[in-house]
Amino acid sequence: MDGSGLPETRSTCPYCGVGCGVLLRPDGQGGLAVRGDPDHPANRGKLCSKGAALGETVGLGTRLLAPQIGGVDVPWDRALETVAARFSDTIAEHGPDSVAFYVSGQLLTEDYYVANKLMKGFIGSANIDTNSRLCMASTVAGHKRAFGTDTVPGTYEDLDEADLVVLVGSNLAWCHPVLYQRLMAARATRGTRIIVIDPRRTASCNQADLHLALAPGSDVALFNHLLTRIYEGGALDKSYLQHVSGFDAALCAAYADDLGVTGLDQEEVARFCQAWIGTEKVVTIFSQGVNQSTSGSDKVNAILNCHLATGRIGKPGMGPLSVTGQPNAMGGREVGGLANMLACHLDLENADHRAAVRGFWSSGPLPMAPGLKAVDMFDAVEEGRIKALWIIHTNPAVSMPDADRVARAIATCAFTVVSDVTAETDTARLADVLLPATAWAEKSGTVTNSDRTISRQRAVLPAPEWVRDDWAILAEVGRRMGWEAAFDYAGPAEIFREHVALSAIAGRFGKDFDISGLRDLDDTAYDALPPTRWPVSDAKDGGRFFAQGGFYHADGKARMLPLRWRAPAAKTDRRFPYRLNTGRIRDQWHTMTRTALSPRLSAHLAEPFVDIHPADAAEIGVAAADLVRLASPQGSAILRARLTEAQTPGQLFAPMHWTADYAPTGRIDAVVAGATDPVSGQPESKAAVVSAARFEAVWYGFAVSATEFKPEASYWARARTPAGWRAELACTAPVADWEAEARRMFGLPSASAMVVEDVARGTARLAFLEAGRLVAALFVSPRPVAVMRDYLAGQIDQPGTDILTGLTPADRPDPGPVICACLDVGVNTILSAIETQGLLSVDQIGAALGAGTNCGSCRPELAALLAARVVREAAE
Template sequence: MTCPTRTACPYCGVGCGVLATPDGKGGATVAGDPDHPANFGRLCSKGSALGETLALDDRLLFPQIAGRRASWDEAIALTAATFREAIDAHGPDSVAFYVSGQLLTEDYYVANKLMKGFIGSGNIDTNSRLCMASAVAGHRRAFGTDTVPTCYEDLEQADLVVLTGSNLAWCHPVLYQRIAAAKAARPGMKVVTIDPRRTATSDLADLHLGVAPGSDAALFNFLLHRIQSQGAIDAAYVLAHVDGLPAAMAEARRWPVERAAEVTGLAPRDLEAFAALWIRREKGVTLWSQGLNQSSSGADKANAIINCHLATGRIGRPGMGPFSITGQPNAMGGREVGGLANMLAAHLDLENPAHRAAVQGFWGSPAMAERPGLKAVDLFEACAEGRIKALWIMSTNPAVSMPEADRVRDAIRATPFVAVSEVVRGTDTGDLADVLLPAAAWGEKTGTVTNSERRITRQRAFLPAPGEALADWDQLARVGRAMGFEGFDFASPAEVFREHAALSAMAGRMGRDFDLSGLEGISDADYDALAPVQWPVTEAGSRARFFADGKFHTETGRARMLPVAPRAPESRLSAAFPLRLNTGRVRDHWHTMTRTAKTPRLSRHIAEPFAEIHPADADAAGISPADLVHVIAPEGRVTVRALVTDRTPRGAIFVPMHWTSQWASAGRVDAAVRANVDPVSGQPELKGAAARIERADFAWQGFAVSAARPEVVEADYWALARAKDGWRAELAGLAVPADWAGFARRLFGLGAEAGEMAALEDPARGMARIAVIEDGRVLGALFAGPGPGPVEVARAHVAAALGEPAMPDLLAGRPGADRPDPGATVCACYEVGVNAITAAIAAQGLADVAAVGAALGAGTNCGSCRPELQALLDKARADGSMAA
């Protein structure tokens, strides 16, 4: 029997431990690691489905140059020579790397060493700039280093958890479940959520504060004002360890409850309730994520939170502290090695000459970067202006994820030479590459990642790398050697890690916080067996928390409170663009879906891009639920499905960021987001673009399933998703096809002679239903009808028919009485649909979420669907459909 491999999940910054057991067929079964201290066996829906994402059908298997297959020697030689030529002709700042929080630390380390220490430029930035740069800036301004002072146990030990700018239930589900379990065990524990939207996370809250977008700093300035007026400042701690209190308080006193209420849009009683909860519960954690960071004033918001904890001395002790949660699996590891353009490895300062000299001496490097490089937005602007002559993009998709994504796509296209290291072929960014370099994926590569609580975990390979795919560190080292640099003769990730740990030990001797000196001599065997451990790791052991002792890493050794003058998001709202566009994640997908879109069950919950729209805004625009709508901004536009809900505030819309040109005709929402950045952190404002909505009037809409991926989609709108044994598609067109049968065959990728066709058309009603059957099994089916709304068909039922014996009632589009339609998926872990849940509630008198879980399994794994289960229970109770 094959033993499971202990590894780490490749998704969010929680850093869950995973047990992966190869199945001998190229796949694996995946379970949570009960011994990993981040998750204790829990996995979210995405983590639970990891074993379903390992297929090689879309993998990039060989290097390519200008679209043709090439050898590694040729691809490396071309990349190295082109970078060298650009440097010789235009200087080191004419080249750049754009990397990713999904790289392993060893990959990140070699990339940073090559660019900053040998090419001699600071032009290496990362997609973590889009996620966590403002938190980094806040930490460095307050603490002197980018130090997260808390740990996950603090969330369970706290008497108050404040979640601000964080939809934890969907974006970090395992942490959400840890808090939910702690709250159930200690009912006196309180939870506050701060978010303009009411999200799934809000359902756990004792108090939800629906703040006006961008007003978080005003809220925490009010809190700091109340901390002083209620006598809650820890004068002894501040006197001994903190600078800046008078200036910070002078600004905070400008935020009494009346002014805070006006700016935040909150009722004074709610503001006072929040302050009372915070002040009266010493053991409190304030957790924040992208909702705060993705802002033109994100760094100030972080410091407004940290100010409150420093003023009260509530930091570094069990159950208390400010806690920034990272978005990506190794955003923290990238920060440790200086992966951001304005940072140096091992938490040393790029602007500090002594630090630069120390790192240069350690590396024996010929040309050390002397100043920060271009941050992400500026980097692609430099590409557009022709200042970047050679660009290497690794493990990320900026043509989708960067703000003003159309402009970024054009900038990449205009760059004279672009290399892209990627796992899959056919991405928006990879399609622009001169050289494509096949990278090893999760399950095939080995190294380390660091999660949000500074815990280093080994990510281990349990499958061979397919084709000629190589680890990113190996690709970088080969290019470094080909450029003539010494110091890149790494033979394994363990060797890279040892050098990384040795550099951190030097930094530790210089008084920095990031110190792995206890691991600098680690053997290959001990590296392979390395158990999860929080840094710092010295001979004295590891450490869970920082700063209770008042020792900080500033020049004075004291923390810094900053006066924060709150700034609203740059207002570009107008009569033409009256709505604020917010972007973010959904529960079951990850970034640009190169992994999550490979498994059907992760698309069943949400299968196409959408816009959350408040009912009043929908009415004003003449939009009905499930209409297709155009979201239009000065920078670009998308076409998505309308989700009309009062969970999003009036005057704002929310569109998820996952859909790419491979999955939707016009779903790249960041094309509609302006590249407005925080002046301190360089992080873009991804939550505050100006936009308007218009109903998209299509002559017809349709739903199709196909055994083959549709390659020719003759529709003006489409959104693809995986289905069992094939694909599913939402479709719409401006003109009704003259030949539905031919349209369907081209959509299914079938010739005129393939299979037998069953058709039902009613031109008077604008309706067509077509199926193609071969050897008695369904190859494809199309259901089309007049707009404006989606065609009525039981989607789960039709998708399940693919590859199965054709049913007599297939063209009816609905199951017979003997085959109930489960409905849209609510629980992705156990594939439980809304119809099955509502039927069980009614028939069995299920009274609470636990009863639903006992009956159907829904909500008993990751728990992300529990708020939706509760909503279904509440609706059944209100409708009177719950059995007595």
């Protein structure tokens, strides 16, 4: 059965917080066709490269298919009884605060709800935190300080109506491409202007009217300056300020701050202020460059201060908009999945709120104070204060700052449980008990995106026999710990209805999160639930917040805060002279558990890298494609150098995605310190300090293989290809016999070999064939290997007669490295079309080749190729 006759199922993409709707059609053989849902309000049929490749990431190849204890498969009954007994015994001996849950924005709201209820309501500890702490905790803190609760005021429709959009610490083009395309459409139709505020020049700058490359961490000083110019320029909304307190103190603090710390040209700052003040319909989008800072909460409030002072909030085309990095970061906030929150935006430290939730749950006493936030939680694990830890759908051994120390802490914890879809993560390998969970497309529930839209995820593929839903795993452990009635759920619809009922209590307390209007949903209506923006209540249905005030502090007013710029926690010095910024790339996501399964997504940037300004590279003797060793007081990493003037001298950028499974020395969070924002507890991942030096290898290599292999070398980075695997290698130890080494590495003791070796030059080229067809090849040189990598990766299972040249035969075109991952269009194909067809615009490239016509996230790179051609022609 090919599945062509099967119906499509509406669901939601499992990647970023845009919350795109998808239409899924199974092929009847475990595969899946995916396209954007044209009726979903978040994406209107668009998908980014990651979403478009979702069908390539399903299957059982890397799945955990049975519970394991000590690496041995066991029945569910034994695994669950072990978890329940160890947690119960630990609590009985050491108290409820001796255990902790570390959960994830990958959980559905129903899963999250059960986890929070189990920990806070019945175990009686607030020690449940989430990887969303690394993503948007500073926004939560900023919202609560300004608004009285964690409310996102605006909607995505504001991007369609704004006249100016300011991106602060947000590379929207790569990290939220569908929203970026929405912004580009607004620019094309209504001339929306764009300003980017970011220390480095990103893809989002290519269509911007202005880029302010401010010094890392200096956002507060810039927005304080804007506030003073708002005041001097007569742009205050004095009527709206009747709904706001704290203006005078905020303005005094703003005048006391020093714009000079931003390092910006005053004329450019003046242009920014003039544009912001002179444009009523302004949206300020902010993301991790704001949040991931020891002053992240203050950065958020500095932005909010400006919108509150001008009344530009909650109205069409204006307001602050936080964009989140996970599909259900917002849903986790709604159910109280952070250590300092109670469910439904109720306050953990409010006795009336605790009493109401306790009565609703019929639970024991709820914790009276916040639990351990992520960094503190793993500190407590290391110190032995946390003796039982349950990690669900996240990989802190890679993603937490000071990742090596976190990995050691997990390894030494008295009892660690990991629930995940695979055992092949750095964290899962450290667990005492592994619990196999259903994966996206196998589970059913809800998620909430960055503009408060609740969408359904629906099961469309059959789950493997021995895996279970997360809510079911958590509920069964709760029952086995003695709370049978509280966790006696029949399915996610019942959990959702309980969540709805609790939100009605929050509504009666006057809270923003109230979806009590969904109280009549039966199982059928839940299954058919369309995308729905909260709140949904008798008092308010969807829409924006705060256009007429109505804030959630006791006096009904918003708070403007007096703020001053603070430098990043880590200071550069002669030992660690460079400031390191970490972040995402276009085609990978988080720690690659899903995206690395797609060869297409690995084709664009196949190994970890560090972006470095040419002047810095010259100073340390690094050339393009050299390997660079970064070191900090916490750890080290080895990365491929990319020389680019997009970096400001003295600043480096490296992506966060690579793990021990794909590039052991590329785990960049091993060099990031665990310094946190004192209000939000969010780590500072954008301002580490490092040294940088050329990595001196004896030899470098490039390898391709039909089968999976893991090299043994000082540096290696591997990626899937359509025909197998590819890898970059480098090592400080010489190899005496390259054929023997290659046979060992590839596991090919008897394949026929073609070998060309030049001992004097230190080069070797080897190809291995079976039945006359290529199964593996290795190219070695004392310098980074110069071969056509994408061509070689495509020669697996082809006749290998010409392979050792490492070059495309003259009669065969080489598409080159992939630029457009959606449609698999390489750079050489694009350059050839530009030259031979006289293409002059990105749209013309799209018409000729399709590149840039799907998600559009490669359009900045296409524009750069065109610009390079213009520069080259001018030079000629």
